[in-house]
Every structure is written in C-alpha cells, then in structure tokens.
Amino acid sequence: xxxxxxxxxxxxxAGMRTVEELLxxxxxxxxxxxxxxxxxxxxxRIMLSPVLANEQTIDDIILNTREWYAEHNITxxxxxxxxxxxxxxxxxxxxxxxxxxxxxLLLATGSKPFMLPIPGKDLNGxxxxxxxxxxxxxxxxxxxxKHAVVIGGGLLGLEAANGLKIQGMExxxxxxxxxxxxxxxxxxxxxxxQKNLExxxxxxLLNKNTAQLIGHEDGEFKNRVKSVQLDDSLIVxxxxxxxxxxxxxxxxxAESAGIYCNRGIVVNDTMQTYDPRVYAVGECVAHRGISxxxxxxxxxxxxVCANHLANFGIGQYKGSVTSTKLKVTxxxxxxxxxFAPADVMNDGREEIVLHDAVGGIYKKLVIKNDTIIGSVLxxxxxxxxxxxxxxxxxxxxxxxxxxxxxxxxxxxNTGHLGQDKAALMTNEMEVCGCNGVCKGTIVKAIQxxxxxxxxxxxxxxxxxxxxxxxxxxxxxxxxxxxxxGYAPPSSAxxxxxxxxxxxxxxxxxxxxxxxxxxxxxxxxxxxRTPNGCxxxxxxxxxxxxxxxxxxAVDDPQSRFINxxxxxxxxxxxxxxxxxxxxxxxxxxxxxxxxxxxADKYAVPMVKVTGGQRIDLLGVKKEDLVDIWxxxxxPSGYAYAKGIRTVKTCVGSEFCRFGTQxxxxxxxxxxxxxxxxxxxxxxxxxxxxxPRNCAESGIKDVGIIGVDSGWEIYVGxxxxxxxxxxxxxxxxxxxxxxxxxxxxxxxxxxxxxRYLDRTVHWIERVGLEYVKQRVLEDAEGRKAAYERLLYALxxxxxxxxxxxxxxxxxxxxxxxxx
Amino acid sequence: MSSWVKVAPFEDIPRLGxxxxxxxxxxxxxxxxxxxxxxxxxxxxINNQCPHKKGPLSQGIVxxxxxxxxxxxxxxxxxxxxxxxxxxxxVACFKVKVVEGIVYLDV
Numbered sequence: 001x002x003x004x005x006x007x008x009x010x011x012x013x014a015g016m017r018t019v020e021e022l023l024x025x026x027x028x029x030x031x032x033x034x035x036x037x038x039x040x041x042x043x044x045r046i047m048l049s050p051v052l053a054n055e056q057t058i059d060d061i062i063l064n065t066r067e068w069y070a071e072h073n074i075t076x077x078x079x080x081x082x083x084x085x086x087x088x089x090x091x092x093x094x095x096x097x098x099x100x101x102x103x104x105l106l107l108a109t110g111s112k113p114f115m116l117p118i119p120g121k122d123l124n125g126x127x128x129x130x131x132x133x134x135x136x137x138x139x140x141x142x143x144x145x146k147h148a149v150v151i152g153g154g155l156l157g158l159e160a161a162n163g164l165k166i167q168g169m170e171x172x173x174x175x176x177x178x179x180x181x182x183x184x185x186x187x188x189x190x191x192x193x194q195k196n197l198e199x200x201x202x203x204x205l206l207n208k209n210t211a212q213l214i215g216h217e218d219g220e221f222k223n224r225v226k227s228v229q230l231d232d233s234l235i236v237x238x239x240x241x242x243x244x245x246x247x248x249x250x251x252x253x254a255e256s257a258g259i260y261c262n263r264g265i266v267v268n269d270t271m272q273t274y275d276p277r278v279y280a281v282g283e284c285v286a287h288r289g290i291s292x293x294x295x296x297x298x299x300x301x302x303x304v305c306a307n308h309l310a311n312f313g314i315g316q317y318k319g320s321v322t323s324t325k326l327k328v329t330x331x332x333x334x335x336x337x338x339f340a341p342a343d344v345m346n347d348g349r350e351e352i353v354l355h356d357a358v359g360g361i362y363k364k365l366v367i368k369n370d371t372i373i374g375s376v377l378x379x380x381x382x383x384x385x386x387x388x389x390x391x392x393x394x395x396x397x398x399x400x401x402x403x404x405x406x407x408x409x410x411x412x413n414t415g416h417l418g419q420d421k422a423a424l425m426t427n428e429m430e431v432c433g434c435n436g437v438c439k440g441t442i443v444k445a446i447q448x449x450x451x452x453x454x455x456x457x458x459x460x461x462x463x464x465x466x467x468x469x470x471x472x473x474x475x476x477x478x479x480x481x482x483x484x485g486y487a488p489p490s491s492a493x494x495x496x497x498x499x500x501x502x503x504x505x506x507x508x509x510x511x512x513x514x515x516x517x518x519x520x521x522x523x524x525x526x527x528r529t530p531n532g533c534x535x536x537x538x539x540x541x542x543x544x545x546x547x548x549x550x551x552a553v554d555d556p557q558s559r560f561i562n563x564x565x566x567x568x569x570x571x572x573x574x575x576x577x578x579x580x581x582x583x584x585x586x587x588x589x590x591x592x593x594x595x596x597x598a599d600k601y602a603v604p605m606v607k608v609t610g611g612q613r614i615d616l617l618g619v620k621k622e623d624l625v626d627i628w629x630x631x632x633x634p635s636g637y638a639y640a641k642g643i644r645t646v647k648t649c650v651g652s653e654f655c656r657f658g659t660q661x662x663x664x665x666x667x668x669x670x671x672x673x674x675x676x677x678x679x680x681x682x683x684x685x686x687x688x689x690p691r692n693c694a695e696s697g698i699k700d701v702g703i704i705g706v707d708s709g710w711e712i713y714v715g716x717x718x719x720x721x722x723x724x725x726x727x728x729x730x731x732x733x734x735x736x737x738x739x740x741x742x743x744x745x746x747x748x749x750x751x752x753r754y755l756d757r758t759v760h761w762i763e764r765v766g767l768e769y770v771k772q773r774v775l776e777d778a779e780g781r782k783a784a785y786e787r788l789l790y791a792l793x794x795x796x797x798x799x800x801x802x803x804x805x806x807x808x809x810x811x812x813x814x815x816x817x
Numbered sequence: 818m819s820s821w822v823k824v825a826p827f828e829d830i831p832r833l834g835x836x837x838x839x840x841x842x843x844x845x846x847x848x849x850x851x852x853x854x855x856x857x858x859x860x861x862x863i864n865n866q867c868p869h870k871k872g873p874l875s876q877g878i879v880x881x882x883x884x885x886x887x888x889x890x891x892x893x894x895x896x897x898x899x900x901x902x903x904x905x906x907x908v909a910c911f912k913v914k915v916v917e918g919i920v921y922l923d924v
Contacts, residue, residue, distance in 0.1 A: 460903050466889070531833060531856045534878040534885030534892070557833040561876040561887040569887050573873040810829050815838045815852075817822050817924070 003031045006309065007092055007102035009082045009253065011036025013045055014282025014298040015108030016064055021306030023072060025528070029310060032074045033100045035092070037081035038131055041066050044450050046295050046482065048135050049327045052163025056447060058132060063450040075100075085257035087275055104277055104309060107254055107265060111247040111283035111293065116151065120213025124224040126241045129160045138240065142167035145239030149173075149228045151210055153180040155326055157244030161202050162328045164240070172203040172236055174210055174228065184324050184335040188355065189362045189378040196331055196360070208232065213241060249284045249291045264291040269316040271305035281305045287319060294322050295482075299452060307500075314500060323388045325381070325479065332480075334384035337374035337391050339366050349373070354405050363405060370396045382422065383407040385479045386472075399766060422476035431473050434466035439477060446481045454478060467720050496535040498527050503753040506540070510547050517553040518544065532558075539754035542641070542679065546749050549791035562639035565811065566798045567624055570617065575624060577616040578638035579631055580674070583648045583667035583686075584612030590633060597630050609638070611645030611683070625812050628799035634674070635799045641755075642677040643684070646670040647695065651688030651705070660705025662688035665734055669703075672738055673745065673788070675795035679752040679761075682745065697725050700748075700758040701741045706730070710737050714744055714770065715762040723759045726767050729775055743781040744774050746788035819912065821921040830854040830920065835875040835884070837865060840924060850911055851875030852920060853895050855882055861895035862913040862922055868893075868906025 006022075008015045011034050019032060036042075040062070047061040069076040080094040085105070093099045113128025115121050125141065127134050141148075142164060150161045153175030161171045173180075179190030180197075194204055209231040216226045221239075228238045249264035260266050260274040264286025271279050271287075281301040283293055292298065297320035307315040323336035342349035347368075354363045361379035365372055365387065371394050375387040386407070390397065397404060425431070427440030445451060445461045457474055458465040464474045494500050501509070506525065515521035518540050522532060532540065537558035544552035556564045567575035581590070594614055598606050604618035613636055619627060628635075637643055648666035652658035666686040676682070685694040686703045696702025698718035702725045704711045709732040716725025731740055747770070752761035762770055774781050802809050830836050835853045842848060849865035851874050859882065865875050872888030882895045892901035898908040912923035 529881060531880050533880045533883075534890065537878060537880065557831060557879065560878070565876075569873075569876060571870065571888065573871075573876070810836070811831070811834075814849075815825050815836055817824065817838055817840050817922070 004029060004103040005101055006030035006032045006104045006106065007100050008032065008034045008106045008108060009092060010106075010108030010110055010282065010284070011038065011042055011076070011078065012108060012110050012282065013042065013063070013295055014110070014302055015106060016042040017299055017302035018106060018108065018281050018305045018309070019074070020064075021303050022309050025306065025312065026310035027072075030104070032072075033077070033102075034069070034074055035077045035080045035082050035094060035098075035100075037079065038133070039079045040132055041069065041076065041078070043132065045131070046327075047447065048129075048132070049159035049163055050447075052135050052138060052160065053166045053328075060447060061450075082253060085253065085259075087257055087259075087278070090277065102277070104279065106305070106309070107259075107273070107278060107280040107284060108282045109250045109253055109284040111291075112250045113243060114246045114248050115243050116210060116245060118210060118212050120215060120225065121243075123213055123215040124221075125239060126213060126225050126243065129156055129242050129244050130247075134242075138164060138242070139167060141240045142169050146170055147172075147237040148240040148242065149236055149238040150242045150244055151228075152244035152246070153177070153204070153206070154183065154244060154246070155181065155324060157242070158197065159327055160242045160244055162197070162200065164242070165201055169240070170203075171201075172205060172238075174205045174208050174230065174236075176207065176209050178207060180204070180206075181326070181333075184326075185333070185376055185378070186339060186341060186364065189333075189364070189376050192357075192360065192362055192378055193326075193331065193333060197328075200330075205230065205234070205236070208234070213238075247283065247293050249286065251284050254278075254280065254284070262286055262289075269304075269318060270308045271301055271317060272308065279305050279309065287317065290319060292320060292322065294324065295452075296320065296322060321388075321392055323384070325384070325482075332377070332379055332381040334377040334381035334479075335375065336384070336388045337366070337372070339364060339374035339376045342366050352401075352405055365404065367397065370398055372397060381480070382476060385475050396766060399768065422473050422480065425473075431477070432461075432463035432466070432470045435462040437461050437463035442474060442477050443481050446478060451478070452482065495539055496533055498529040498532050498536050499525060501525060503539070507543050507547065507751075510540075510543050514548065515544065516548055516551055518555055518558055542677065542754050545677065546791070550793075563641070565621065565624065566635050566639065566802070567619070567621075568639040572618075574618045574620055576638070577619050577624065577627055577631075578609060578613055578636040579633035580636040580670075581613045581633075582670045583646055583663050585648075585663060585667065586614075593631055593633070597627055600630065601627055609645075611636075611638070612647055613638075613645065622812055622814050625802055625806060625809070629803045631799075633799075634797045637675070640677065641680050642675070643670070643673050643682050646684040646686060647699070648686045649688050649693035651686075655688060657691060658688035658705070659707050660688045660710065662686040662694065662703075662705055665703065665705075665710070665737060666694075668734065669738065669741070673742065673792065675797070676745070676749075676788070676792055678745070678749050679754050680757045682758070684741070698722060699725060701725075701744060703737060703741065708732065710734075712737065712740055712744075715759045715767070717757055717759045719757075721759075726762070728767075728771065739781065739785045740774060742788045743784040744770065746784040746791075747773050749788070749791075750784075819923045821914070822924050824852060824913075824920040824922050827854075827860070827915050827918050827920050830860065832856060832858065833879045835877075835879060837873070837875045838862075838922065849873070849875075850922065850924075851884075852913065852922070853879055853884060855879060855895070860913050860915060860920060862911040863893070863895060863898050864908040864911075866908065867891055868900055868908055869904065874908070 042064040044061040044063050050056040082092050083095050084093040091101050113130050148164045148169040148171045150157045150173045153173050161173050165171045179187050180194050211229045211231045213225050214227045216224050225241050228236045251261045251265045254265045255261045265280040265284050267280050267285045273280050282298045301317050304315045304317040326333040342351040344350045349368045352365045364376045366374035372391045377384050425439045429439050431439050442463050451457050464471040509525050541555050541558040545554050561569050601623050603616045607615045609615045646666040646669050648663045651662035683699045684701050685696040685699040687694040687696045688705045696704050698716040702713040702716050711730045712728045713725035714728045717723040833856050835851050838850045839847050851865040853861045865873050867874050867886040869891045872886040874884050876887040877885045883892050885892050891904050898910040900906045914921050
C-alpha cells in the first residue's frame with residue numbers, strides 16, 4: 001500500500017516534536033517531507049540565550065541532526081520558504097521552486113518578532129531576537145561595536161541584554177513600563193530583579209517609549225543605526241538595536257491560502273484548521289483565542305496533533321497554564337499563573353507573601369477557592385515546580401496552608417546528603433544515590449540531548465529511575481535548565497506507554513465492563529501492545545483481582561518474580577525465605593525447625609528482620625519447595641505488594657508500662673488480614689502504650705494503646721521519605737480497631753494507584769477524604785470492611801499449596817542437559 | 818555445526834513465561850540458558866544472565882518479544898539478545914526449535 005504523504009511547513013520545535021510523536025506511535029504511516037526556511041536542522045530555540053551568553057554552542061543545541069532525518073526517511077528541505085499552498089490540488093510551493101504534494105499538511109510556521117513601526121526600523125543593525133542568525137548577528141556585532149540598546153524589558157529582552165553584556169557590549173534596556181517583566185512579576189520582585197541586573201552592569205530606562213532610530217548618514221557605517229531617540233527626546237548611543245517587544249504568530253502563508261485565521265491560524269481541540277486536511281501547531285496557532293509563545297504548550301499540542309495524524313482520534317488539547325523562568329545565570333526567577341495583586345474583599349483572591357529584602361528572596365502565592373492560582377518566586381525558586389504542579393492539579397491546600405510558604409521540605413530524602421535545593425548543588429554533587437548520577441551529568445544530558453521531560457531524563461541518565469527519591473531534585477534541575485520549556489507532567493498520567501489511559505480510568509473501566517482477565521481488559525481498553533509490558537501487566541493484574549475478588553483470573557506471568565514464586569529474589573539470583581510469625585511471637589519448636597532447615601540446606605545467612613521475624617537468605621530456587629515443606633510454617637509475604645508484618649511491642653501482658661495487650665491485638669490483625677494483596681507493601685504496627693516501642697508512627701496503619709482504648713494512625717512510612725503517620729481516630733474496642741483499620745485498608749486497596757504507598761495516596765486525596773470515608777460514613781466503613789473480609793475469604797496459604805501440588809509448579813525445577 | 822539437544826515438552830514452558838536450562842560444560846562447570854515462550858507461542862533461548870548485573874533473565878516478565886530483567890528492569894530483546902536503549906549490552910542467543918511438541922536447543 002502506498003503511504004500517505006505528510007508535508008510539514010516549519011522545521012522548528014513544534015513541527016518536529018509533532019513528527020517525533022507521530023513516529024513513536026505510527027512510524028510507517030506517512031512519507032514525510034519537511035520544509036524549513038532556516039539553513040539549520042531543528043534546534044532548541046529556547047537555548048539561544050545560553051549560546052549568546054557563551055554557555056553553549058550552536059552544535060550543542062541542535063535537536064535533530066541531518067542524519068536523524070535521513071535515518072527516519074524524512075525528506076528535509078532547509079533554506080526553503082514555502083510561499084504558496086494550493087489546497088485544491090494539495091501541493092505546496094517553495095520560493096526556490098521546490099514543491100511537494102500532500103495528503104495531510106502540518107503548518108508550524110512559528111512566530112515573528114514584532115518590530116515597532118517607528119522611523120528607522122529598517123536600518124542595518126536593527127534586529128529581533130528569534131533565531132540562530134539573530135544570535136550570530138549579535139555575537140558578530142559585539143566584536144566591532146560598543147553600544148547596544150534592547151527595547152523591551154521582558155524575558156527575551158533581558159536574556160538578550162544579559163548575553164550582549166557578556167559579549168562585551170554596553171547595554172541599555174528601554175522599557176515602557178514601571179518595572180521589568182511586568183507580565184511575570186509584580187512590582188516588588190521586578191525592582192529586586194532590576195537591582196541584581198544593574199549589579200551585573202546593565203542600564204535601564206524605565207517608563208520610556210522609543211520615538212525613532214537614527215542612522216549614520218555617511219561613512220563606513222552608512223545606513224547603520226547610530227542612536228535611539230526616546231519620547232522624552234533623550235538620545236542613547238546604539239550600534240545595535242534589539243527589538244524584544246513581543247512576538248506575533250506567523251500566519252501569512254495560511255491566510256494567503258484562504259485558511260481561516262484570527263490573529264493566528266485558528267485550530268480546534270484536535271489541532272485541525274478549517275481545512276480538515278491541514279493541521280497546525282505551535283506559536284502560529286490561535287487556540288480558543290490564545291497564542292502561546294512558550295515551548296511547553298507546543299509540546300502538548302504536538303502530542304495531540306500526532307495522535308490525530310496517526311488516525312487514533314483520541315486526545316484533545318484544552319489549552320495550557322504556563323510558567324516562566326528567566327534564563328540568566330545567577331538570577332533565580334519563576335512565575336506561573338495569575339499573580340496580579342490580590343484583593344480578597346473584592347475578587348476572592350488572597351495572597352501569601354514572604355519578602356526578605358536583604359536575603360534577596362521574594363515569594364508570593366495567589367490563592368483562590370482553596371487552590372493556588374498563581375505564584376511568583378524570586379531568589380529561591382526551588383519550590384517553583386511544586387507550586388506549579390499544585391496549580392495545574394487544582395489541589396486543595398488548606399491542609400498544608402500553614403507550611404505552604406516554606407516549601408516542599410519533604411524533598412529532603414535519603415541518598416543525597418539531605419540536599420534538597422538543586423540550585424545550591426555543584427555539578428559534581430550526586431543527585432541519584434542509587435545510580436550514581438551527578439548534577440552535571442543531568443544538566444549535560446538535558447542540554448546536549450534536548451530532553452524535556454522527567455521520563456526522558458530518567459531514561460537517558462537513569463537518575464531517579466530506581467528508588468525515585470531524587471525525582472524532586474531531578475525535576476528542579478530540569479526546570480531550571482529548561483526555563484520556560486519545562487512542563488511538569490500532569491499527575492494523572494498514563495499507566496505506561498501501552499495506553500493513554502491513566503490509573504483511575506483503567507480501574508473505572510475494569511469495574512464498569514467487568515473485565516476478569518488481562519487479555520479482555522487490554523482488548524476492551526484498546527491497548528497499543530499485544531500483551532502490555534512489565535509496567536502495566538502487574539498493575540492490571542492487581543486492579544483485576546482487587547476489583548473482582550474470587551472472579552478475576554490472577555495471572556502469575558503478570559506478577560513480579562517475587563510474587564510468582566513467593567520468595568524474595570536476591571542480587572545473585574538466590575531467594576530469601578521469611579516464614580510468618582504472627583505478631584512477632586515465635587516458639588522453641590519453630591526456632592528448632594528453622595535451625596534444622598538452615599543446617600540441612602546450608603543456608604548462607606540467617607538474619608532477624610526489621611519486621612520481627614527470621615530471614616533465611618541465599619536459598620536456591622530449586623530448594624524453595626523442600627524448605628517450605630520442612631518448615632511447615634506459613635509464608636510471611638515478605639516479598640509481596642501486600643500485608644507484610646504486624647510489628648508489636650510486648651504490651652500489658654509483661655511490660656510494666658503497657659496499658660493494652662498489643663501483642664494479642666497484633667496477632668489478631670495479622671491473622672485477620674493475612675494473604676492480603678495491596679497496591680504496594682503494607683505494614684502494620686501495634687504499640688501497647690504511647691511510648692510506642694513498635695514504631696507505629698511510621699507504618700501504613702499504626703495503632704497505639706492508651707488507657708481508654710486505641711489510637712489509629714495512617715499513612716506512615718519509614719522508607720525513602722520518612723513520613724510520620726497521621727492521626728485518624730480513637731476507638732474503644734479491639735473489634736473497632738479491626739473495622740476501622742480494615743475499612744481504611746480496603747479503600748486504599750480499591751482506590752490507590754498500583755505502587756502507591758498509603759502515604760502517596762493520602763497525599764493525593766487528602767486526609768479529610770479518608771476521614772470522611774472511614775469516620776463519618778459509618779455504613780460505608782462497615783461495607784468496606786466487609787468487602788475486605790470477603791476478598792480474603794478462603795485465601796490459600798501459598799507455600800503449603802505449592803508443597804501439595806508440586807507437580808503443577810514446574811517453575812521451581814531446573815532442566816539440566 | 819548444529820547439535821540439537823532435547824530439552825523439555827513445549828507445554829512445560831509457560832506462555833509468557835520461561836524455564837531455566839542448566840548446561841554442563843566440557844570443563845565440568847555449568848551455565849544457564851533461559852527458554853522463553855511468547856503469548857503467540859514463539860520460543861526463544863538466550864543466555865540467562867543480564868548484561869547489567871547478571872540478573873537471571875528467565876525470572877523476569879515476558880512481554881511482546883522482550884524480557885524485563887527481575888533485578889533492575891533492563892529490557893532485553895529475545896530476538897537478538899540486545900538491551901533496549903539507552904542501556905547497552907547484549908546476551909548470547911541460541912537456536913531453539915519445537916518438533917512434535919518437544920523443545921530442542923542447539924548448544
């Protein structure tokens with residue numbers, strides 16, 4: 001079959017990102033031709049400022065090399081400006097005479113710098129700041145000339161001014177407003193910024209408009225700009241004038257072809273123009289009346305557009321909330337959303353402000369209806385992406401409002417020296433303790449390989465790809481390296497690359513359609529891959545069995561090895577065996593059996609675990625079933641995304657301080673919830689008094705005995721991030737402990753995402769939601785507890801089952817030849 | 818030269834799963850080969866050691882014609898033994914065939 005023809009007009013970031021997304025999902029659908037009017041392959045436009053500031057070279061910022069185009073069979077025409085589209089015959093024509101036919105046309109013509117319509121604007125030495133040519137012009141001019149004037153004190157203007165200063169020029173910025181970056185900053189932050197930039201040697205003329213540009217009338221520099229005259233008649237020397245007063249979508253080509261434009265090429269939510277064969281993405285479009293000049297929204301558009309070009313027909317672009325960051329080394333500035341001065345009496349917008357003038361720090365959050373709607377950070381932007389994430393997610397903040405201003409101090413995880421501010425780290429400092437990745441390596445990968453997302457960085461550098469504790473840091477590094485190019489992932493992201501559905505949508509579909517096995521679920525939800533991947537299959541398997549207990553098929557091949565063989569795989573391929581000791585209580589008889597087994601099978605190490613039981617380490621797989629048989633003890637599920645231990649203290653039976661029999665309570669819980677699978681591992685603890693010797697404060701459910709009953713705490717975690725459990729409620733009886741903690745557990749089992757610990761789930765839904773479900777809704781609580789008991793009914797002890805039905809479990813036998 | 822050795826009945830290799838074959842070498846030592854079966858009943862044999870940290874590949878999760886290592890999730894192609902980018906490395910592949918329901922391995 002002949003391939004369809006896709007022609008892309010515009011070889012910039014938006015157009016090529018769309019092509020890349022398209023190649024990912026439908027690599028063979030189109031024969032692709034790309035036209036670009038610049039002489040270069042696709043490069044990272046947002047990195048032009050670092051090039052001007054001598055921090056990078058042109059080669060560093062090329063995103064797709066010519067070899068890349070060749071490898072993907074893409075015909076690339078550079079220095080070829082398309083000046084005509086014949087929509088009737090579906091052909092585009094370039095100025096140089098080249099033409100190409102299309103079945104689908106993608107317009108990504110970007111934008112143009114807006115040039116002020118003032119006398120002298122056409123003189124030599126008057127430029128915008130948009131592409132490699134402009135950047136080279138500035139670098140070359142700086143070699144022979146002295147004075148530069150930048151018109152416009154916005155992001156681009158300030159980056160240009162900073163770069164020109166570094167190139168050795170005397171730079172004056174003319175700005176028509178009262179303070180710099182008035183669209184990103186409020187007045188206070190704008191003043192602080194100005195002071196810092198003045199310290200770097202820049203000059204500013206605020207509240208001034210430019211009246212005209214005056215040129216040399218004769219001599220060597222005839223027709224070159226000489227000076228700038230302002231509206232108050234002040235004249236400033238200028239051998240170079242950079243106009244950075246804004247950009248305008250470049251839609252002339254589309255308009256000339258009769259495609260409907262209104263201050264941009266008008267597109268719908270699928271990025272389609274009024275001509276159904278023609279799509280448009282990037283700065284040239286007007287989507288719902290808005291044109292974007294930052295790279296993050298372009299990438300969101302690209303993804304949606306590629307999906308429709310690939311004929312998948314799903315995905316809608318619904319507009320973007322953007323954030324900006326000034327890429328001037330040494331100045332930290334972040335802003336997002338709506339941060340105009342708030343007036344709580346009149347418009348319901350409140351603001352929280354922290355201002356340390358001496359320390360050079362200014363932070364402002366604008367809040368409306370209990371959510372963050374805007375933020376400005378100056379001097380300390382470490383929490384920028386955290387605030388932005390909450391802003392995008394519309395997260396309710398009342399629970400954390402008191403500490404909001406002090407940042408996400410929870411980033412201080414283990415594994416990187418307690419460091420939680422990426423900006424303060426040197427390039428040699430280790431970010432990812434698991435994979436040994438330094439900050440410099442990450443920054444270099446982001447710049448050299450053109451990475452834009454956390455997933456890209458994880459894939460290319462491995463940072464953050466193991467335990468995940470440093471993802472916050474990696475995100476900060478990504479955000480500060482990319483500036484406005486960074487878009488935090490929506491927290492409701494797809495399960496994996498096999499589907500566009502997120503975890504909640506998958507769960508809902510399984511419930512609604514009553515899928516009972518993985519093949520049906522994948523087929524029903526139109527999975528892209530024939531049998532998923534190592535990420536989605538375990539998740540699907542868990543969702544199926546937790547949604548339809550006793551009915552859904554539990555597929556062993558979709559479980560990780562540990563759960564498949566009911567033992568924990570070790571680095572050398574051996575396994576560990578941890579028998580259950582309910583409540584951490586054992587007997588001489590059990591200990592003797594364990595000792596005998598350890599002797600008989602020459603177990604290399606016998607260790608007491610943190611969960612109050614005994615671990616036999618270094619067991620060969622083929623010995624597992626024999627060991628279980630000799631032990632004749634139940635599995636401790638030490639390998640499971642499921643109930644692990646119930647840690648207990650001695651309690652009132654022996655302890656002179658104990659107020660409750662914590663050991664008996666622990667044993668009762670462990671027996672009641674034995675064999676329970678959950679989204680992630682699940683730990684209980686029961687302490688007999690508030691001295692809390694069982695460490696109930698860092699367990700998924702921690703129970704503490706007090707004189708008049710039991711206190712229940714939830715969402716604790718002693719792992720990567722030490723999280724203290726939060727108080728849920730106090731109950732009087734042992735039965736209530738089971739009912740309340742069981743209901744909590746079951747709601748977590750039913751609603752959390754696979755691999756979410758309780759703390760992550762509570763962080764997302766809020767403790768108030770949990771309280772409402774478990775405390776206020778008494779009937780709901782009882783029903784949830786019943787559902788848990790139903791799910792656990794008749795559960796089979798897995799080790800005994802494998803001893804009994806040995807012949808059916810060939811997995812444990814090695815074939816020898 | 819091929820030397821085909823009988824391994825096991827095909828049905829003993831679980832679909833989307835694997836079995837381990839321990840091969841005694843001439844010097845008396847041994848090594849391990851993983852025999853993998855895909856969902857559409859294709860069969861592959863590759864060295865059982867992940868190029869990363871020697872994880873036993875046969876214990877991983879089979880999907881498509883790939884295996885995800887159980888230790889750190891490297892993805893190895895069953896077809897050519899190569900690690901999926903950006904990881905680098907490969908493992909040896911062996912010829913394997915099924916004749917009348919019996920799996921044979923070319924050692």
